[in-house]
Amino acid sequence: MEGGSRVSIIVVSFVSGGLNRLPEIAMAEMNRREFVTTLAAAAAGICLSCGGDVCFGADAAPAPGAGGTNKVDIGTAADYPSDGLYDKYLKDQKIIISREGDKIRALSGLCTHKGFPVTVKGKEIVCPKHGSRFDETGKNTKAPAASPLFHLGISQNADGHLIVDKAKKLGMKELEDPSSFVKLG
Numbered sequence: 001m002e003g004g005s006r007v008s009i010i011v012v013s014f015v016s017g018g019l020n021r022l023p024e025i026a027m028a029e030m031n032r033r034e035f036v037t038t039l040a041a042a043a044a045g046i047c048l049s050c051g052g053d054v055c056f057g058a059d060a061a062p063a064p065g066a067g068g069t070n071k072v073d074i075g076t077a078a079d080y081p082s083d084g085l086y087d088k089y090l091k092d093q094k095i096i097i098s099r100e101g102d103k104i105r106a107l108s109g110l111c112t113h114k115g116f117p118v119t120v121k122g123k124e125i126v127c128p129k130h131g132s133r134f135d136e137t138g139k140n141t142k143a144p145a146a147s148p149l150f151h152l153g154i155s156q157n158a159d160g161h162l163i164v165d166k167a168k169k170l171g172m173k174e175l176e177d178p179s180s181f182v183k184l185g
Contacts, residue, residue: 073162090109096108107151
């Protein structure tokens, strides 16, 4: 036996007995490294079984009136009075709003390099994890991200509210697609 300390844990296994399955309790000894490895594997299994929602935080519920888990009501055009980037929905919904002239667009708030959340620094979008940078249109301007941020579908409902569809991802080649922006005026 190595010089490390040993940890006793309870292992529960189920013994088949027809409809009556009774747990059988057995004691097992393992060293600290085995214990930590087993614990990490169990935690990973739990995260995988819930789709990562518990471990990584599920997207927040949609705003009232959005009508679905992928649709987010981001207010009216009056909430975005001047050109620039708006990060009001970045933390909870991973959405950046960009206004350029008479067009309002929605950008994904996740870096295309490794999927980490980005931040807004003035007129630039920055990935604090690995240093990727993007301009106001979402175009990548500094590696390691090799592709631009996705644009998200956006529309205006009958009440004048802007609705972002997070399920509809558009690339830079689709910037003139009518679903990639709302034209004001």
